[in-house]
Amino acid sequence: MNGDFEKLLMKTQKPARYIGGEVGSIVKDKSQTDVRFAFCFPDNYDVGMSHLGMKILYGLTNSRPNYWCERVFAPDKDFEKAMRDNSILLYGLESHDPIKDFDFIGFTLQYELSYTNVLNMLDLAGLPVLAKDRTELMPIVVAGGPCVCNPEPMVDFIDLFILGEGEEVNLELLDLYAKMKPYSPTKEEFLREAAKIEGIYVPSFYDVSYNADGTIKEVVPNMPEAPKRVKKRVIYDLDSVYYPENFVVPFTSIVHDRAVVEVLRGCIRGCRFCQAGFIYRPFREKNVDTISGQTKALCENTGYEEVSLSSLSTSDHSEIDKLLSELVDYTDGENINLSLPSLRIDSFSEELLEKIKSVRKSGLTFAPEAGTQRLRDVINKNITEEEIMSTCKTAFEGGYTGVKLYFMLGLPTETDEDIIGIAQLARRIIDLYYSVDKSKRGKGIQISISTATFVPKPFTPFQYEPQATADEITRKQKLLFENITTSKIKYNYHNKKVSLLEAVLARGDRRVSKAVYLAWKKGCTFDSWDEYFNFSLWQEAFDECGIDTGFYANRRRTFEETLPWDHLDYLVSKKFFEREDLKAHKAETTCNCKEKCSGCGVSKKYGGVYCGANT
Amino acid sequence: MEVFIVAQTPKNQNLDPDRYVYRLMFTKVGTAKFISHLDLVRVMQRSFKRAKLPVWYTQGFNPRQYLMFPLPLSLGTESETEFMDIALLEFLQPEDICSRLNLVLPEGIKILSAGAPVHEHTDIEKSDYTIRITASVPAEEAVEKLRDFFSADKIQIMKRVKPKKNRREEFKEMDVRQYVQLMDISIDSDETVVSLRLAASAGNGFNLNFAPLLEAFSAKTKIEILSFSAKRTKILCKNGENFS
Ligand code: SF4
Numbered sequence: 113m114n115g116d117f118e119k120l121l122m123k124t125q126k127p128a129r130y131i132g133g134e135v136g137s138i139v140k141d142k143s144q145t146d147v148r149f150a151f152c153f154p155d156n157y158d159v160g161m162s163h164l165g166m167k168i169l170y171g172l173t174n175s176r177p178n179y180w181c182e183r184v185f186a187p188d189k190d191f192e193k194a195m196r197d198n199s200i201l202l203y204g205l206e207s208h209d210p211i212k213d214f215d216f217i218g219f220t221l222q223y224e225l226s227y228t229n230v231l232n233m234l235d236l237a238g239l240p241v242l243a244k245d246r247t248e249l250m251p252i253v254v255a256g257g258p259c260v261c262n263p264e265p266m267v268d269f270i271d272l273f274i275l276g277e278g279e280e281v282n283l284e285l286l287d288l289y290a291k292m293k294p295y296s297p298t299k300e301e302f303l304r305e306a307a308k309i310e311g312i313y314v315p316s317f318y319d320v321s322y323n324a325d326g327t328i329k330e331v332v333p334n335m336p337e338a339p340k341r342v343k344k345r346v347i348y349d350l351d352s353v354y355y356p357e358n359f360v361v362p363f364t365s366i367v368h369d370r371a372v373v374e375v376l377r378g379c380i381r382g383c384r385f386c387q388a389g390f391i392y393r394p395f396r397e398k399n400v401d402t403i404s405g406q407t408k409a410l411c412e413n414t415g416y417e418e419v420s421l422s423s424l425s426t427s428d429h430s431e432i433d434k435l436l437s438e439l440v441d442y443t444d445g446e447n448i449n450l451s452l453p454s455l456r457i458d459s460f461s462e463e464l465l466e467k468i469k470s471v472r473k474s475g476l477t478f479a480p481e482a483g484t485q486r487l488r489d490v491i492n493k494n495i496t497e498e499e500i501m502s503t504c505k506t507a508f509e510g511g512y513t514g515v516k517l518y519f520m521l522g523l524p525t526e527t528d529e530d531i532i533g534i535a536q537l538a539r540r541i542i543d544l545y546y547s548v549d550k551s552k553r554g555k556g557i558q559i560s561i562s563t564a565t566f567v568p569k570p571f572t573p574f575q576y577e578p579q580a581t582a583d584e585i586t587r588k589q590k591l592l593f594e595n596i597t598t599s600k601i602k603y604n605y606h607n608k609k610v611s612l613l614e615a616v617l618a619r620g621d622r623r624v625s626k627a628v629y630l631a632w633k634k635g636c637t638f639d640s641w642d643e644y645f646n647f648s649l650w651q652e653a654f655d656e657c658g659i660d661t662g663f664y665a666n667r668r669r670t671f672e673e674t675l676p677w678d679h680l681d682y683l684v685s686k687k688f689f690e691r692e693d694l695k696a697h698k699a700e701t702t703c704n705c706k707e708k709c710s711g712c713g714v715s716k717k718y719g720g721v722y723c724g725a726n727t
Numbered sequence: 728m729e730v731f732i733v734a735q736t737p738k739n740q741n742l743d744p745d746r747y748v749y750r751l752m753f754t755k756v757g758t759a760k761f762i763s764h765l766d767l768v769r770v771m772q773r774s775f776k777r778a779k780l781p782v783w784y785t786q787g788f789n790p791r792q793y794l795m796f797p798l799p800l801s802l803g804t805e806s807e808t809e810f811m812d813i814a815l816l817e818f819l820q821p822e823d824i825c826s827r828l829n830l831v832l833p834e835g836i837k838i839l840s841a842g843a844p845v846h847e848h849t850d851i852e853k854s855d856y857t858i859r860i861t862a863s864v865p866a867e868e869a870v871e872k873l874r875d876f877f878s879a880d881k882i883q884i885m886k887r888v889k890p891k892k893n894r895r896e897e898f899k900e901m902d903v904r905q906y907v908q909l910m911d912i913s914i915d916s917d918e919t920v921v922s923l924r925l926a927a928s929a930g931n932g933f934n935l936n937f938a939p940l941l942e943a944f945s946a947k948t949k950i951e952i953l954s955f956s957a958k959r960t961k962i963l964c965k966n967g968e969n970f971s
Contacts, residue, residue, distance in 0.1 A: 121761060135831065415775070
């Protein structure tokens with residue numbers, strides 16, 4: 113580290129974000145490595161370091177002696193300016209070498225609003241932002257993560273996408289590269305070989321044509337190696353797949369500063385708005401011994417005093433009682449806190465509750481998502497008012513006085529009655545509080561309602577649905593506001609323009625790539641940060657490339673339309689989504705996978721616990 | 728909903744086990760100087776856990792490791808002589824504690840010794856620092872101006888006030904005359920670097936940060952500081968002994 117660089121660090125907030133050297137970070141001798149991989153998280157250190165997927169793939173890649181994976185985050189605006197003013201190129205935290213000299217630069221796309229940060233990081237690295245301008249073999253710019261299920265708005269910038277779970281395919285890709293590199297292939301030669309690997313999507317190998325009405329006519333491969341449809345990768349057995357026994361333990365506190373153990377993948381509940389519920393199918397779990405072993409190893413190696421279980425819905429683990437009682441025995445003895453996000457309290461058995469004896473909740477939160485049972489049936493959100501009420505009752509009796517409720521506005525088939533229903537539900541919770549004996553309940557009930565605007569996502573039954581326009585949402589927000597008649601209820605709402613942008617990026621096609629580029633050129637970065645989000649710049653970008661946001665956000669698609677992501681195969685069939693969308697409009701619910709397999713199209717061969725069990 | 732599982736009854740209640748208090752002396756050099764004091768506390772707690780030291784936890788619902796720092800160090804300053812007190816439930820040989828910790832500590836932090844505390848934290852009077860500076864003017868001129876600066880009646884610096892949430896950061900003017908004293912100043916053999924030895928009073932809640940001090944110097948003399956580094960070299964007690 114030279115003096116000039118240190119001087120910049122002295123002036124920045126939280127310099128520990130930029131120095132590397134954390135315990136658990138892996139430094140190798142670069143002369144002994146064949147492939148160098150820069151794992152980039154397109155957000156700042158505090159956010160990126162909390163991300164589990166990165167920890168897994170970092171450990172996995174580095175478990176191979178001849179590969180070296182380093183971490184890279186988006187510098188905060190103050191440090192970005194310092195870097196640009198002093199011509200410091202974006203570097204890997206482990207070696208401090210510029211990432212433009214690496215073999216691979218890999219981004220994880222976790223949310224659409226991080227897209228401009230990807231461009232900005234490539235630019236900070238001193239690389240051309242457009243894939244077509246990077247003609248050399250190195251570095252190959254790749255991307256994975258949930259947003260890659262519709263990567264079309266990012267095709268101009270990324271050389272290849274990795275679909276699905278990365279533990280196997282990432283190494284296959286690096287192995288291929290290591291094998292070819294000594295022969296100095298061209299970039300195209302490498303990409304053609306890579307396209308043969310299942311799960312690898314090379315966007316430049318596909319031509320997209322359009323109908324007169326602007327919809328997609330067809331997407332056809334233009335290279336013999338490119339498959340007609342690219343299928344996502346799935347790990348069959350979670351007990352034997354790689355899981356890190358150590359994490360990089362940051363110096364500065366980050367969003368989630370703790371050990372994390374993944375307990376299961378996929379979700380048995382098919383909430384119709386939820387993309388994660390479909391793209392991670394099928395439901396697979398680790399057995400209790402695997403989870404306890406990984407918990408102990410991670411706690412011992414990192415020294416963390418908090419461990420959290422990660423999954424979409426931990427209560428759905430088939431041996432949740434055994435799992436928790438085993439873990440509690442360990443964590444209690446070691447003075448470690450066990451935290452369980454996404455847990456349904458009502459799923460605890462009496463026996464387990466007895467053993468745990470006390471549960472400290474971070475606060476009482478519910479996500480009913482919709483204000484009436486009818487609309488909850490439409491979205492297939494399996495939570496009833498009785499469940500909310502009974503949990504609240506127990507909590508009020510235990511002295512709790514704050515309840516947070518999360519809803520979405522603009523869901524398909526929503527009426528004013530559903531919106532008023534939100535206020536009424538909150539009202540009934542207040543009544544419930546007053547019905548609890550005065551000696552038991554705490555003082556001063558406070559309910560907070562938050563609404564987010566519904567964003568239709570690819571690979572969900574609602575992929576065909578229009579998003580409510582910003583004006584409609586304003587009216588809905590106002591309506592809800594007017595129906596809240598007590599100061600005991602606080603109402604927070606979400607920026608509608610953010611949701612509009614998310615909707616365009618989530619279901620956009622290749623033409624949207626131009627707008628992403630222009631928006632970045634105009635200075636958009638950190639779009640997910642309220643203080644930096646600037647919709648008017650995005651609007652200018654859309655206008656300049658002739659993009660009508662309404663076409664992408666507010667238009668209903670027919671079942672016949674070719675969707676921009678139809679050439680990508682996430683195992684769940686389009687027929688299933690159509691069926692589910694039709695059922696939604698009739699407010700009919702669908703069983704969860706555990707109750708009954710509803711034949712969503714995922715084959716038994718992917719290791720799903722319940723797949724095909726009842727058919 | 729996020730649920731934390733903790734024991735129902737407070738732990739270690741009415742337990743007063745035998746405790747062995749050790750004072751550890753350690754370095755904080757190189758990039759470790761960018762670890763803030765708050766972060767250092769966490770680094771240490773996690774290191775004790777990784778080293779599997781039998782640390783004593785405080786009582787209550789939320790037991791914490793017992794860990795005391797007599798004199799926090801400013802962010803960006805190195806040190807050859809930092810201290811912290813820990814309590815163990817078993818007697819361990821000091822060398823054993825040092826070697827187990829040094830295996831798991833990050834680079835730049837090294838335990839030099841462990842032993843029974845000699846002084847009280849309140850005995851601390853001041854600490855010595857070595858500051859090395861390169862300036863935009865010849866070293867001789869810098870030396871002269873620095874001497875003047877440190878011998879003036881007032882040394883006004885702009886101290887950063889911790890900003891309230893969502894507020895811009897603020898600065899307030901402060902006279903640090905009573906807190907700093909120039910002990911020695913010289914030019915290194917390469918004739919460009921100026922070395923200062925400063926004594927800063929300690930133990931009164933005021934923690935001297937060198938960046939604002941040198942900024943004040945630049946503002947007053949129009950001499951630009953091109954680079955500087957600061958290192959704590961000693962912690963001294965009122966009776967003149969080295970703190971240990
Ligand atoms: S195949 Fe059946 S059990 Fe498997 S994910 Fe689909 S609906 Fe669920």
